[in-house]
Amino acid sequence: MDITVNKSKKLRGIIEIPADKSITHRAFMFSSLTKGEMKVSNYSKGADCMSTLKIIEKLGCEIKFINDKEVLVNAKNALKAPLTPLDCGNSGTTTRLMMGLLAGQKFNTKLFGDISLSKRPMKRVIEPLELMGTRFIHNDYKLPLEIIASDLNGINYVSPLASAQVKSCLLLAGLNAKGETIFTEPYKSRNHTELMFEYMGADIKINNNSASIKNSQLNPTDINVCGDISSAAFFIVAALITPDSDITIQNVGINETRSGIIDVLKAMNGDIEILNERTISNEKVADIRARYSSLKATTIEGAIIPRLIDEIPVLVIAATQAEGTTIIKDAQDLRNKEADRISAVTNEFKKLGADIIEKNDGFIVNGKTELLGDCEIECYHDHRIAMSAYTAGLICKKPIKINEFQWVDISFPEFLNLHSKIQS
Numbered sequence: 055m056d057i058t059v060n061k062s063k064k065l066r067g068i069i070e071i072p073a074d075k076s077i078t079h080r081a082f083m084f085s086s087l088t089k090g091e092m093k094v095s096n097y098s099k100g101a102d103c104m105s106t107l108k109i110i111e112k113l114g115c116e117i118k119f120i121n122d123k124e125v126l127v128n129a130k131n132a133l134k135a136p137l138t139p140l141d142c143g144n145s146g147t148t149t150r151l152m153m154g155l156l157a158g159q160k161f162n163t164k165l166f167g168d169i170s171l172s173k174r175p176m177k178r179v180i181e182p183l184e185l186m187g188t189r190f191i192h193n194d195y196k197l198p199l200e201i202i203a204s205d206l207n208g209i210n211y212v213s214p215l216a217s218a219q220v221k222s223c224l225l226l227a228g229l230n231a232k233g234e235t236i237f238t239e240p241y242k243s244r245n246h247t248e249l250m251f252e253y254m255g256a257d258i259k260i261n262n263n264s265a266s267i268k269n270s271q272l273n274p275t276d277i278n279v280c281g282d283i284s285s286a287a288f289f290i291v292a293a294l295i296t297p298d299s300d301i302t303i304q305n306v307g308i309n310e311t312r313s314g315i316i317d318v319l320k321a322m323n324g325d326i327e328i329l330n331e332r333t334i335s336n337e338k339v340a341d342i343r344a345r346y347s348s349l350k351a352t353t354i355e356g357a358i359i360p361r362l363i364d365e366i367p368v369l370v371i372a373a374t375q376a377e378g379t380t381i382i383k384d385a386q387d388l389r390n391k392e393a394d395r396i397s398a399v400t401n402e403f404k405k406l407g408a409d410i411i412e413k414n415d416g417f418i419v420n421g422k423t424e425l426l427g428d429c430e431i432e433c434y435h436d437h438r439i440a441m442s443a444y445t446a447g448l449i450c451k452k453p454i455k456i457n458e459f460q461w462v463d464i465s466f467p468e469f470l471n472l473h474s475k476i477q478s
Contacts, residue, residue, distance in 0.1 A: 055458070055459050056455060056456065056457050056458065057444075057455070057456050057459045057470075058453050058454070058455050058456075059443075059444050059447025059448065059450070059453060059454050059455075059456065060447070060453045061427075061448065061449060061450060061451065061452075061453070062296055062448040062449075063297075063298070064296060064297060064298040064299050064346075065289075065292055065293050065296050065299040065300075065301050065477060066299065066300055066301065066476060067301055067302075067475055068301070068302045068303075068304065069302075069303055069304070069472050069475055069476060070281060070303070070304040071281035071282055071285050071286045071289070071303050071304075071305065071306055072098055072099070072100075072281065072282060072285055072466060072468050073096045073097050073098040073099075073279040073280070073282060074098065074246075074279055074280055074281060074282040074283070074284075074307050075098045075102060075103055075147070075282055075284070075285075075465055076147065076218070076244060076246050076282075076312075077246050077250070077277075077279045077280065077307070077337065078094070078097045078098040078103045078106075078279050079102070079103055079106050079145075079151065080151070080222070080246055080247055080250050081094045081097065082094065082097070082103065082106045082107050082110055082127065083106060083110065083151055083152070083155055083226070084250055084251075084254060084272055085115070085127040085129055085274070086110040086113055086114075086115050086132050086133060086155070087129065087132075087133070087155070087229065087272045088129050088254070088271075088272045088273060088274040089129055089130060089132075089271070089274075090128075090129060090130065090273070091126065091127065091128045091129070091130065091274055092126075092127055092274035092275060092276055092277070093120070093124055093125070093126050093127075093276040093277075094124070094125050094276075094279065095123060095124045095276070095278045095279065096123055096124075096278055096280070097123075097124075097125060097279050098279065098282065098465075099467060099468075100463070100465040100467060101143060101144065101145075101463055101464045102144060102145035102147065102464055102465060103145075105141065105142055105143035105144075105145045105148045106145065106147075106148045106152075107125070108141070109140045109141070109148065109152060110129075110132065112136040112137070112138070112140060113132050113133045113134065113136055113140075114129070114131045114132035114134040115127050115128060115129045115132045116128040116130075116131070129274070134161070135161035135162070135163070136163060139163075139164035139165065139166050139198070140152070140163060140165050141166060141167070142165055142166065142167040142171060142197070143167060143168055143171065144170055144171050144435075145167070145171065145464075146171065146174055146219065146391075146392075147219060149165060149167060149171065149174075149176065150176065150178075150179045150219040150220070150222075150223050151219065151222050151223055152165065153165070153176070153179050153180070153183060153201060153223055154179070154183065154222065154224060154225070154226030154227040155226045155227075156201050157183050157186065157188040157201060157204065157206060157226075157227045157230070158186075158188065158204060158205065158206040158227060158230035158231060159203060159230070160203050161203055162200060162201065162202050162203055163200065163201045164198060164199070164200045164201075165197060165198060165199055165200075165201070166197050166198035167197045167198075170392055170393075170435045172197045172198070173196065174196070174197075174390065174391075174392075175195055175196065175390055176192070176195050176196060176197065176199065177195035178215070178217065178219075178220050179219070179220055179223045179224075180192065180195055180199075182211050182213075182223075182224055183223065183224070183227060185211065186206045186207060186208070186209050186224070186227055186231055186235070187204050187205055187206045187207055187231075188201065188202075188204045188206065189201075189204050190202065205232070206227055206228075206230060206232065207231055207232050207233055208228055208231045208232060208233035208234045208235035208236070208268075209224075209235060209236070210236040210238075211224060211235075211236065211237050212238045213237065213238065213239045214240070215239070215240070215387065216240055216241040216242065216243040216263075216359075216360040217239065217243055217360075217387075218243040218244040218245070218246070218247070218311075218360070220237075220239075221237050221239060221243060221247065221265065222246075222247040224237050225237060225248070225251065225258070225265060225267050226247075228267040228268070228269075229256065229267060229269065229270050229272070230269065231269060232269065233268070233269075234266055234267070234268050235266065235267050235268075236264060236265070236266040237264065237266075238263055238264040239263050239264075240263065241263065241356070241359070241360050242262070242311055242360070243311060243360040244309065244311040244312050244360070244361070245260075245265075245309070245311045246309065246311075246337070248260055248265050249309075249336045249337060250277070250336065251267070251270075251272070252336060253275055253277075253335060253336040254272040254273050254274075254275045255270070255272060255273040255275070256270040256272055257269070257270040258270070276335075277335045278334050278335050279335070280305055280306065280307035280334055280335075280337050280339040281304070281305040281339075282306075282307065283306050283307050283308065283309075283312050283316075284312070284315075284364045284365060285465070285469075286303045286306045286342060287315045287365040287368050287369075288368050288441045288442070288444070288445050288469075289301060289303055289344070289472070289473075289476075290303070290315070290316075290319065290324075290326065290342065290344045291319070291368045291369070291371060291372045291445055292445045292448055293344035293345060293346065294319065294325070294326075294344055294345075294346060294347045294349060294372060294375075295346070295349070295371070295375040295445075295448075295449055296346060296448050296449055297346050299344075299345060299346045300343070300345045300346070301343070301344055301345075301476055302329075302341055302342070302344075303341065303342045303343075303344070304341045305339060305341070306339065306340060306341065306342050307337050307338065307339055308328065308331070308338045308339065308340045308342075309337055309338055310338070310361075311360070311361055312361060313361065314358045314359075314360075314362030314365070315361075315362045315365040315369070316342070317358065317361075318352060319369075319372065321352050322347075322349045322350050322351070322352050322376055322380075323347055323348060323350045324344070324347045324349060324372075325344065325345040325346070325347045326342065326343065326344050327342070327343040327344075328340045328341075328342060329341040329342070329343060348377070349372060349375055349376035349377070349421075349422075350376055350377050350378060351373065351376045351377060351378030351379050351419075351421060352380055353380070353381045353382075353383075354366075354380070354381070354382045354383075354385075354416075355381070355382070355383045355416075356384055359384045359385050363387060363388065366382060366385055366388060366395070366399075366416075367395055367399050367438050367439055367442040368438070368442040368445055369382070370382070370399055370403060370408070370410065370417060370419055371403070371408075371442055371445050371446045373417075373419035373421055374403070374406075374408045374410075374422070374423045374425060375423070375449070376419075376421045376422060377421060377422050378420075378421065379419070379420050380417075380418075380419045380421065381416070381417075381418055381419075382417045382418075382419070383413065383415050383416040384415055384416065385415055386414060386415040386416075388416075391436065392434070392436040392437070392438075393434035393435065393436040395436065395438070395439065396412055396413075396414075396415075396416065396417065397412060398432075398434045398436065398439055399417070399439065399442070400412040400417065402431050402432060402433075402439065402443060403442075403443075403446065405429040405430075405431060406425045406427060406429065406431075406443075406446050406450060407423060407424060407425045407426040407450075408423055408425065408446075409421070409423050424451065425446055425449055425450045426450060426451050426452060427447065427450030427451055427452040427453055427454045428450075428451075428452035428454070429454055429455070430454070430455045430457060431443040431454055431455065431456045431457065432457055432458075433456060433457065433458055433459065433461055435458070436461065437462045437463075437464045437465045437466065438465075440456055440459050440461055440462050441469060443456050444459075444469075444473075448477075
């Protein structure tokens with residue numbers, strides 16, 4: 055599906071963002087380990103999370119949709135050997151976390167994915183899992199692969215990179231391993247796994263950038279999933295760069311390991327208010343108000359990068375509208391996403407008129423720049439590039455065309471409908 059984006063006069067209104075994908079993935083996966091029944095409310099309906107739900111069903115969970123916002127997961131007969139290979143679709147989160155969940159089980163499992171996912175590296179989780187005793191059959195550390203039934207031992211693993219997926223993978227494996235599994239990272243990555251494990255009664259301890267876990271049984275505990283700050287980011291940036299805009303986004307997760315986007319945009323002089331703070335299912339939640347602002351350039355680097363890695367493409371759009379030179383570095387992991395996001399963002403946003411220079415680990419963006427539009431944007435099968443381009447299109451002088459916009463459905467099928475509610 056190709057779409058055309060026209061310049062918007064202003065964005066006004068109140069919306070509620072869809073459920074957090076990271077938390078939904080974990081709620082579904084962890085429910086499969088409970089040997090009981092639990093309800094997941096306000097879950098993400100994106101294709102990636104549906105890949106996870108279909109996999110736990112193949113692993114023996116009974117899935118019952120109560121209504122369009124609640125699903126009941128009965129894991130009393132899970133986990134058991136699937137009859138067919140497990141399809142991870144386009145979801146790197148599904149793949150990497152499932153590898154930890156399935157390591158140490160008493161049966162073999164095959165995982166595969168679509169063409170895009172099959173190109174993405176899995177070495178970062180395979181190597182530490184092998185240190186724990188997991189055996190794999192794979193081709194150059196990529197999908198498809200087979201996990202061989204193995205007995206696991208806990209390890210003390212010091213990760214060279216801050217990665218919530220690697221951390222979560224090893225902590226999941228640690229639930230089923232002898233002894234203690236310790237994961238230490240250079241910076242603290244998103245901690246939804248640790249918070250949910252605590253909420254569900256796992257034997258887990260947190261010490262700064264280290265998390266340790268012992269063999270544990272998770273309790274079936276109902277989970278209400280908050281809104282996704284990564285999805286909210288596109289609307290926040292859109293409001294900040296579109297003149298005369300004023301929007302409020304309700305029920306957004308503001309977990310400190312995910313809220314780097316808010317910190318950076320405030321540092322850029324973004325007019326953002328955090329309202330109605332509360333805690334839901336062990337996660338911090340709030341409403342976010344964003345208004346049109348005169349943005350200023352900044353430098354984004356170091357410890358904040360893991361807190362906003364997924365939001366960098368749309369931050370580049372914000373940087374094009376900021377006075378001065380914005381520098382983004384230490385973000386080389388962007389090259390291992392659905393696309394090489396550093397190369398793709400540079401190539402496509404230059405078409406819009408952005409003054410952007412590609413670096414090995416990020417970007418240099420010179421602003422403030424008038425975005426001209428009158429071009430076609432490729433999204434490289436990457437939902438975040440597609441939505442970032444849409445955000446830019448709202449202020450482009452002339453319309454832009456985004457090819458294959460349907461990739462947005464991977465994470466955010468409600469995106470266009472929500473935008474229609476606030477545009478004028």
